[in-house]
Amino acid sequence: MKIGIVLALFSIIIFACGAGGPEGPANYNNDEAKKLFKRYCSTCHGIDGKMGLNGAKDLALSTLNYDQRVILISNGKGAMNGFKGMISDEEIAQLAKYSLNFKNPE
Numbered sequence: 001m002k003i004g005i006v007l008a009l010f011s012i013i014i015f016a017c018g019a020g021g022p023e024g025p026a027n028y029n030n031d032e033a034k035k036l037f038k039r040y041c042s043t044c045h046g047i048d049g050k051m052g053l054n055g056a057k058d059l060a061l062s063t064l065n066y067d068q069r070v071i072l073i074s075n076g077k078g079a080m081n082g083f084k085g086m087i088s089d090e091e092i093a094q095l096a097k098y099s100l101n102f103k104n105p106e
């Protein structure tokens, strides 16, 4: 398990420093990420991120940045299970980026 966490942190560093800019994977694909979100996340968060089933947070109100989302999606929090090992790090990165779409403009 420890190695998994180290690898997760390592990939975050790689993603954070990647050519795709400060936030998100370089090969980000919004359509693919949307499909992944529908499949894995909408059961609690809803397609629009606002459903909030099982105490899930309204994603429009989340202030977490990209890196924090990668960690949260990997490891889970409260009633939200971690997705590490269930889906690939690549998919987690795509989903972290996608979930930023729901954020209210500041």
Ligand code: HEC
Pocket (backbone or CB within 6 Å): 037, 040, 041, 042, 043, 044, 045, 053, 054, 055, 056, 057, 059, 061, 062, 063, 064, 069, 072, 073, 077, 078, 079, 080, 081, 083, 095, 096, 099
């Ligand atoms: C089993 C229901 C469930 C599923 C499935 C689920 N979540 Fe969550 N999510 C939650 C709950 C509950 C919280 C609040 C956790 C807490 O703060 O205790 C949460 C919190 C979050 C947050 C943090 C919001 C904040 O500001 O604290 C993000 C981002 C998030 N989820 C994204 C996702 C993504 C992306 C997926 C799909 C990979 C997903 N969630 C799948 C239930 C779920």
